[in-house]
Amino acid sequence: MRLIGKEEVENIAIGAALLGTGGGGDPYIGKMMALQAIEEFGPIKLLDITELEDDDVIVPSAMMGAPTVMVEKIPSGEEALVSFQELEKVLQKKIKATMPIEAGGVNSLLPLALAASIGLPVVDGDGMGRAFPELQMVTFYLNDVSTTPMVLADEKGNSMVLNTVNGVWAEKIARSATMVMGGSVMNAIYPMTGKQVKDSSVYRTLTLEEKIGRIIKEAKANKQNPIHAVLDLLGGYQLFTGKITDIDRRTDGGFVRGTATIEGLGEDKGQHCYLEFQNENLLARTDSQVLCMTPDLITMLDTETALPITTEGLRYGARGTVIGIPSDEKWRTQRGIEVAGPRYFGYEHDFTPVEELQKGEGINDEIPFGN
Amino acid sequence: MRLIGKEEVENIAIGAALLGTGGGGDPYIGKMMALQAIEEFGPIKLLDITELEDDDVIVPSAMMGAPTVMVEKIPSGEEALVSFQELEKVLQKKIKATMPIEAGGVNSLLPLALAASIGLPVVDGDGMGRAFPELQMVTFYLNDVSTTPMVLADEKGNSMVLNTVNGVWAEKIARSATMVMGGSVMNAIYPMTGKQVKDSSVYRTLTLEEKIGRIIKEAKANKQNPIHAVLDLLGGYQLFTGKITDIDRRTDGGFVRGTATIEGLGEDKGQHCYLEFQNENLLARTDSQVLCMTPDLITMLDTETALPITTEGLRYGARGTVIGIPSDEKWRTQRGIEVAGPRYFGYEHDFTPVEELQKGEGINDEIPFGN
Numbered sequence: 001m002r003l004i005g006k007e008e009v010e011n012i013a014i015g016a017a018l019l020g021t022g023g024g025g026d027p028y029i030g031k032m033m034a035l036q037a038i039e040e041f042g043p044i045k046l047l048d049i050t051e052l053e054d055d056d057v058i059v060p061s062a063m064m065g066a067p068t069v070m071v072e073k074i075p076s077g078e079e080a081l082v083s084f085q086e087l088e089k090v091l092q093k094k095i096k097a098t099m100p101i102e103a104g105g106v107n108s109l110l111p112l113a114l115a116a117s118i119g120l121p122v123v124d125g126d127g128m129g130r131a132f133p134e135l136q137m138v139t140f141y142l143n144d145v146s147t148t149p150m151v152l153a154d155e156k157g158n159s160m161v162l163n164t165v166n167g168v169w170a171e172k173i174a175r176s177a178t179m180v181m182g183g184s185v186m187n188a189i190y191p192m193t194g195k196q197v198k199d200s201s202v203y204r205t206l207t208l209e210e211k212i213g214r215i216i217k218e219a220k221a222n223k224q225n226p227i228h229a230v231l232d233l234l235g236g237y238q239l240f241t242g243k244i245t246d247i248d249r250r251t252d253g254g255f256v257r258g259t260a261t262i263e264g265l266g267e268d269k270g271q272h273c274y275l276e277f278q279n280e281n282l283l284a285r286t287d288s289q290v291l292c293m294t295p296d297l298i299t300m301l302d303t304e305t306a307l308p309i310t311t312e313g314l315r316y317g318a319r320g321t322v323i324g325i326p327s328d329e330k331w332r333t334q335r336g337i338e339v340a341g342p343r344y345f346g347y348e349h350d351f352t353p354v355e356e357l358q359k360g361e362g363i364n365d366e367i368p369f370g371n
Numbered sequence: 372m373r374l375i376g377k378e379e380v381e382n383i384a385i386g387a388a389l390l391g392t393g394g395g396g397d398p399y400i401g402k403m404m405a406l407q408a409i410e411e412f413g414p415i416k417l418l419d420i421t422e423l424e425d426d427d428v429i430v431p432s433a434m435m436g437a438p439t440v441m442v443e444k445i446p447s448g449e450e451a452l453v454s455f456q457e458l459e460k461v462l463q464k465k466i467k468a469t470m471p472i473e474a475g476g477v478n479s480l481l482p483l484a485l486a487a488s489i490g491l492p493v494v495d496g497d498g499m500g501r502a503f504p505e506l507q508m509v510t511f512y513l514n515d516v517s518t519t520p521m522v523l524a525d526e527k528g529n530s531m532v533l534n535t536v537n538g539v540w541a542e543k544i545a546r547s548a549t550m551v552m553g554g555s556v557m558n559a560i561y562p563m564t565g566k567q568v569k570d571s572s573v574y575r576t577l578t579l580e581e582k583i584g585r586i587i588k589e590a591k592a593n594k595q596n597p598i599h600a601v602l603d604l605l606g607g608y609q610l611f612t613g614k615i616t617d618i619d620r621r622t623d624g625g626f627v628r629g630t631a632t633i634e635g636l637g638e639d640k641g642q643h644c645y646l647e648f649q650n651e652n653l654l655a656r657t658d659s660q661v662l663c664m665t666p667d668l669i670t671m672l673d674t675e676t677a678l679p680i681t682t683e684g685l686r687y688g689a690r691g692t693v694i695g696i697p698s699d700e701k702w703r704t705q706r707g708i709e710v711a712g713p714r715y716f717g718y719e720h721d722f723t724p725v726e727e728l729q730k731g732e733g734i735n736d737e738i739p740f741g742n
Contacts (some may be wrong), residue, residue, distance in 0.1 A: 086534070090460075158540050161532035163457075169529050172551050180547040 001051060001121070003043040004206075009034045009112060011213025011267060017308040018212050018230065019205070019325075021297045022132035023280030024104015025063060026310060033077060034109045037116030044112055045121035047097055049203055052194035053302030056096040058123055059191045060086060061111045064135070064152070064174060065184025065354045079186035080114040082094055087188040099123035099197070101138060101189065103205050104131030104280075105310060110186070122206070127190065129202035129328040130297045133255055135174060136167030137340045139330045143200035150174065150189040154181040181270045203329045216306050226306035227321055230329055236325035237358045239284055239291040240267050240273035241303060244318045246323040249311075255279050260300075260314045262322065275300065277311045282345050284322050289357075292324030293342045295331035296354040299323050324354040333351040372492070373424060374414040375577075378481060380405045382584025387479035388679040389583050389601065390576070390591055390696075392668045394651030395475015395502035397681060405480045408487030415483055416492035418468055425567035427467040429494055430458060430484045430562045434508070435523070435545060443616035446542025447526055449498040449555035452483040457530055458502040458559040461520045470494035470568070470661060472509060472560065474576050475502030475651075476681060482556070493577070494559030498561065500573035500699040501668045504626055504650040506545060507538030508711045510701045511561045513569035521545065525552040573699045587677050598692055607696035608729045609625060610655055610662040611644035612637050612674060615689045620682075626650055631671075631685045633693065644693060646671065647684045653716050655693055660728075664713045666702035669723040670694050695725040 004012075020255065036136075052058065055162040058107050061080050088095055098111045102180040103126050115122045127138030135147060150291065152174055153159040160177055164170040170189075206274040215233055219226035231238060242262040247260035255280045264271040273291070276283045284291040293296050298310045303319040330336055332353065338344065341351045375383075387395065409415065423429065432451050459466055469482045479628040484562055486493045497508030506518060518538040523545055524530040531548055549556050563571075586604055590597035600607060603694040613633040622627035628649045635642040644662070647654045652669040655662040663669050671680045674690040682731050703724065709715065712722045 027459060156540070157536040158544065159534045160544065161461075161528045169527070173531065173548055176547045177544055180543050299507075353644040369603040 001048070002046050003007055004046050004112065005043045006035055006038055008210050009038065009109070009300055011210045012112070012206055012283055013109060013213065013371040014216055014307065015209025015212030016103055017105045017300050018103070018301070018309070019129065019209060019297065020104035020131040020308070021107070021111070021280045021299050022277055022309070022311040023133065023142050024102055024108070024310075025106030026312065027105030027109060030106040030109025030113065033113035034116065037077070037113045039114045042121065042346045044116045046124050046206060048122045049123060049198055049201060052097075052123065052219070053192060053196055054195040056194035057091065057191065058097050058099060058194060058197050059084065059095045059100040059188050060127065061098045061114050062101040062107045062187045062189060063110055064187050065178050075115070077113060077117060079153040079155055080110060081118060082153040082159055082276045083186050084114070084118070085152040086153070086161060087149065087191060088110040090151070090161055091191060095120070097123050097206075099201075100126040100205065103128055103209060105228040107131065108206065108209060111242045123201075125195060125197065125201035125203050127201060129297070131280050132340055134199065135189070138190065139202055139328070140192065140196070142330055142333070142335050142339060143196070145190055145192055145196050145200055147190055149191065150187055152177055152181070152185045152187055154185045156182070172187060180241035200331065217221050217330070220306070225302055227323065230301075233327045237292070237354055239298070239322040239324045240264065240268050240271075241285070241321045242268055242273060244314060244316055244320065247314050247316060249314075258311070258313060262320065264343045265319065275322065277343060278309065281311065281346055283342060284324065288341040290349060290352070291322070292354045292357060293347065293349060293351060294334060294345060295327040295340045295351070297325035297327060299325070301345060307350045324358070372661055373417050375417050375493070375587045377406055377409055378582050380409065380480070382581045382588070384476070384584065385579055385587055385678065386580025386583030387474055388476045388681060389670050390500065390679070391475030391479070391502040392651045393648055393680070393682040394481070394504065395473060395681075396477030397643070397683065398480060399477030400405055401477040401480025401484065404484035405487065408448070408484045409615070412487045415487045415579060416610065418492045418494050419570055420494060420572060422494050423494065423568055425564060425566040425569075427565035428458065428464045428562065429468050429470060430455065430564060430566050431491050431498065432469045432557050432696070433472040433478045433558045433560060434481055434555055435558050436549050444574075445492060447486060448488060450524040450526055451481060452489060454524040454557050454559035455485070455489070457522040457524070458520065459534060461522070461532055462562060466491065467565075468494050468518065469491040470572075471497040471576065473497055473499040473502045474560050474580060478502070479577065479580060494568060494572075494579045496568065496572040496574050497576040498572060499627055500576060500702075501666070502651045503711055506542040506560070510566070510573055511563065511571045512538045513701055513704070513706050513710060514567070516563055516567050516571055518560055518561055520562065521558055523552070523556045525556045525609040527553070537630060546660070549660065556717060573701065591677070592732065595634065598601070598672055598694065601672075601677065601689065602694060603632045605696045606618060607694050608725055609667070610693040610695045611635065611642075611657070612639050612642060612692045613687060613690070615687055615691065618685050618687060629682070633691065636690070646693065649716060652682065654713065654718055661720060661723070662693070663725045663728060664718065664720060664722060665716060666698040666707060666711045666722070668696040668698060670696070695729070697725055704736070709716070
């Protein structure tokens with residue numbers, strides 16, 4: 001157990017946005033809520049997964065909805081609290097700690113805000129090691145942890161307890177309810193025992209996020225290249241550097257989908273990179289080759305500041321460097337690829353790890369892309 | 372308390388379809404389920420509202436969804452049971468009896484099927500005295516009974532407990548969930564105390580339905596005009612007689628909306644009647660006059676058999692007689708008219724009772740109709 005204060009939260013926000021692969025919402029809102037909660041209630045207890053008892057009750061807390069909506073409809077904090085109170089009633093058990101469901105801007109930080117405000121510890125891990133757009137795309141689900149009972153709560157005071165036959169139904173029903181409830185809600189979801197958390201989580205995500213934030217700051221302070229520092233830390237690859245020349249973005253079925261076109265600069269001059277996203281970046285390609293694909297992580301960093309750019313922050317003219325990072329091994333299993341690999345999202349490719357694609361053994365992109 | 376057997380159910384099905392004003396689903400399915408449950412478990416206890424204790428827990432059971440979907444997706448009975456079990460957990464109280472939420476084909480009869488199969492009594496009353504398309508259109512709501520906690524359960528095994536700030540939010544969220552869950556679900560809704568049932572129900576609806584069914588059968592057996600017999604019993608009016616020459620029907624936002632055009636026969640020859648519906652018949656008019664409007668009841672009876680025709684049963688060439696029946700007084704209050712009067716449904720008319728419209732003081736229909 002260690003305590004998390006304001007400086008740690010600042011660093012976590014940067015790392016969360018980077019691992020968030022463009023999604024997970026604007027980290028700014030979550031950060032502000034976490035900082036304010038720490039200001040008011042003091043630092044947060046961070047528990048290592050190995051410290052959990054097997055029969056502890058652990059419940060991830062997460063915002064669900066299109067991040068573009070979230071920007072205009074800031075959660076009050078009350079929703080997350082209501083979702084936990086309702087779930088405790090259903091479980092008839094006391095929740096021991098919360099944790100993030102994903103590594104993504106808002107969803108790494110909202111559990112910290114909730115934890116600070118009600119004095120609950122946070123588990124140092126998550127269910128993705130990155131961000132993904134759908135509820136069943138979590139390592140918990142790969143291990144057959146039930147998505148439900150889950151609670152959705154909105155800022156108006158409406159709440160919903162869901163019990164579904166599987167995670168895909170939970171996703172369908174909760175997504176539709178989220179849209180009716182105003183486009184974003186807070187969830188208490190995937191209630192787990194300590195044992196289940198140990199078996200099915202990505203470990204030490206918050207600590208990794210904190211490290212990423214710190215290393216970027218330190219590299220800049222020491223006049224070193226922060227992007228290289230990050231790639232060293234994560235075993236990642238620089239995929240493309242350029243300037244955004246086109247963005248096609250639409251809100252569709254509760255998701256933000258689209259493609260950003262990047263015109264190459266420097267060593268990539270004369271080439272184009274296409275970044276395809278559904279809340280998160282899912283595939284990066286040039287006109288002739290796939291550079292990296294889901295479940296591996298694709299993030300665009302601002303070339304000047306090395307700070308991550310979210311899909312809703314993509315702007316015409318912005319200069320950025322696209323990086324690729326190997327995903328957690330849990331995602332590279334057959335089940336993981338079925339749940340969140342390229343074919344699930346409608347891309348006609350078998351998953352190939354970014355390290356193979358970057359060895360120059362990349363697959364040619366002769367098949368037209370659809371989403 | 373009296374017992375309801377198969378003959379009573381047969382009569383109730385006819386009366387329910389008539390009071391259902393074209394909506395509430397095909398009575399056939401509900402009737403079959405109720406008959407089978409009686410066959411298996413014996414007759415059903417029918418409680419008069421005056422027999423309830425003030426602190427009894429009473430929970431209406433209802434199907435929610437577009438009746439056209441219901442025809443193809445017959446409930447198993449299991450959904451209704453799951454919805455009651457889930458609601459008992461939430462309330463942490465034993466449910467004493469169920470009751471229909473509306474007088475409508477399926478929704479008058481499904482509570483009887485549930486009651487028979489789990490040995491629960493049924494309260495002789497409902498929340499409409501007719502059928503209406505939305506959850507908040509019940510006399511319970513006019514009396515500020517909370518719509519939630521409510522449970523939705525589907526045939527796949529998914530269920531949802533809703534807690535909303537008001538009935539309009541319950542309607543919105545539950546309607547959207549119903550569509551995702553396959554177009555129809557079973558609800559346990561408007562949990563009430565015996566006192567609330569006494570204060571806010573339409574009394575003796577099942578007994579009235581049974582009487583309607585019996586009187587139609589008897590009139591036919593005695594070679595009397597069954598439509599006249601029904602109008603005598605209910606204080607209703609014959610509005611129009613003719614033949615359906617056009618039906619415009621679409622499923623839209625979880626509802627079946629449309630207009631049936633009826634070409635006059637006999638004394639109505641040379642005229643046309645337009646029947647506008649949203650699951651239920653809401654307004655009947657000729658080219659020059661409004662004949663009857665919601666919340667008063669509008670039902671089309673088969674001219675030959677005097678049996679009610681549901682909106683999904685409207686067929687080109689069918690001969691029918693449109694009748695109008697004064698609604699329960701609860702609907703004719705200012706609040707009642709706000710909740711379910713013509714303007715709520717987009718008709719540019721103030722509510723005028725059918726008895727005034729039929730006195731020849733009918734309002735001219737100079738304003739174009741919209742829905």
